[in-house]
Amino acid sequence: MTERLYYEDSFLHSFPAHVVDIREGSRAGGVSTWQIALDRTAFYPTSGGQPCDTGLLTATSRNGAILEIPIEAVEEEETQNGSRIWHIAAKPLQTGTAVHGLIDWPRRLDHIQQHSGQHLLSAVFARELDAQTISFHLGEFVSTIDLTSGAIAHHSLERIERTANEIIAEDRPVSVRIVERSEAERLLAEGRLRKLPERDSPIRLIEIADCDLNACGGTHVRSTGQIGSVLIRGTERVSRGLRVEFVSGLRAVNAARHDFELLARAAAALSIGRDDVPGAVERMQTESKAAAKERQKLREELATYHATRLAIEEMIHDNLRLIRRNFADRDREYVRLLASKVCSIVPRTVALFVCEETDPARILLACSRDMNLNCGEFLRSALAEHGLRGGGSTDLSQGEAAKDEAEKIAASMAGTLRSMLSRPHTGE
């Protein structure tokens, strides 16, 4: 059983210990990782939603050489004789070696702030909204709490955040004590303890004065002031309830700084003050919607004129007006609109257009109502001959072909259409 020094002191980040066991972890590509067990450790293993510590073990050899072993991960293993903490490293150490452990302190402090911030937020959510915490995840950038709750109004979230920050400013003591299970059960029955883990062993309780009592094996602040601040970043509905995203401590400052930079950049791009950004964006959105509407109206008008010009350019021969065009600089939507327009304004018309704006190119086939042609079926079978797919309605169909093939396919389709649909004058 490994003695967990962080149970007593979350702020201990340097400690002496001895290697009591070592085993080969995994071997990938001929490279082994090693799992090192110490008699005592301040390294926190991944558990309870909190990631592990990383750091360094240092040993001195008999000839005085210093050996440094980076610790990349820390895991705990439950055994029949208790639990053991394994320090994962790329280099081995001999059993019995005296080592000095050093924890990556900025990482630990960050975890302490996020984790303690969670205790505080969970307590305030429970007290103010009767929303209980189901789970907690401490992520690389943000942390989340899953609550038994439906959607929470923005002003309620603001109130919870403000209350939590007031408790931080009051710098209330955060204490740790170990009690027997019977005592913990009594506290649970009195409603003072939020919940109780299933293990029989003595229970470690974390108390934020006049705010929260919680059974937890994690690392915590000594007083709420060390949390620094909490900032709720958003909520999201999840199957079990509501997920609240938040950051604490320096992460809250970093998040606020990041948001500030974004806002400042937006303000600079618009040459306005930061406070004016939301109003300006709303105005721009309204203008942009109106402009899009106007643009659509103009496209429709343009397509009508364009269609009229095509109808004039392409006369009826043998009772058929077959309009074949390639468009390299018009979008598909416009070419489709143009095909429909021209077939709706003049009779005996078939429009066979290729839109080459993208690759694959789009082939469009449309016909006026008085033509005895099913555009969908014709295009489907014409493209199928080339192993391609397409189709549509009787009046309008479309399919795709590689840019360098589309022209050839369209020319061959035009030949077939002409022989199918032309009605040469016989002179009778």
Ligand SMILES: [Zn+2]
């Ligand atoms: Zn905790």
